[in-house]
Amino acid sequence: MTRIILVRHGRTPWNKDKIFRGSRDIPLDEVGREEAGLLAEWLKGETIHAAYTSPLSRSRDTAEAVAKPHGVKVVDHPGLSDLVYGDWEGVPLAEVRVKFADLYRQWETAPHTVRFPGGETLDELRTRSLAAVDEVVRRHPDQVVLLSAHRAVNKVLIAAFIGLDNSHFWRIAQDTTCVNRFNRIGDTWHIMGLNDACHLRGMKRGEYIDF
Secondary structure (H helix, E strand, O other), X not given: OEEEEEEEOOOOHHHHOOEOOOOOOOOOOHHHHHHHHHHHHHHOOOOOOEEEEOOOHHHHHHHHHHHHHHOOOEEEOHHHOOOOOHHHOOOEHHHHHHHOHHHHHHHXXXXXXXXXXXXXXXXXXXXXXXXXXXXXXXXXXXXXXXXXXXXXXXXXXXXXHOOOOHHHHHHOOOOOOOEEEEEEEOOEEEEEEEEEOHHHOOOOOOOOOOO
């Protein structure tokens, strides 16, 4: 059995301002660094044998915060990098809704059918992120592994783990620095916990926004 602790990175300025991030390397903001610190404190008493992250700094810095108390080296894995939104990257949500109106409506209603202009599809993201997880599981049998990634990555991975296709993308919530837990026993993923953000309960935060 391999145990996976899958987390999302902390908040960035582009999360706050609803700007599409994707492959852009946007660092954590002050709130994001606080979230990462609270996540690290929450997981400090657990056993973590290995840690892998998206190479983007918002994910890497979150992973580093969690891994530090465990003395574990954080390893970059490009397969965990964020969905490439192409021409949408760096563009505010409000502008995307106008400039790419038809495609955005398709993204809201049938996300699995969308190819972002100059970017990826959810199926492509799912293929590379699942390959990354399979590689990690092979490397770490009977160990606990931290994976630090992004909203879209986590959503497609969780869907795959629980037997859903990518049309269910919007049914899966992923808050900043949330914790998802899965046990891989043989070829089967067992769900242990989803979108746990209880470590943030002391922060003054607004309602959950899926962005």
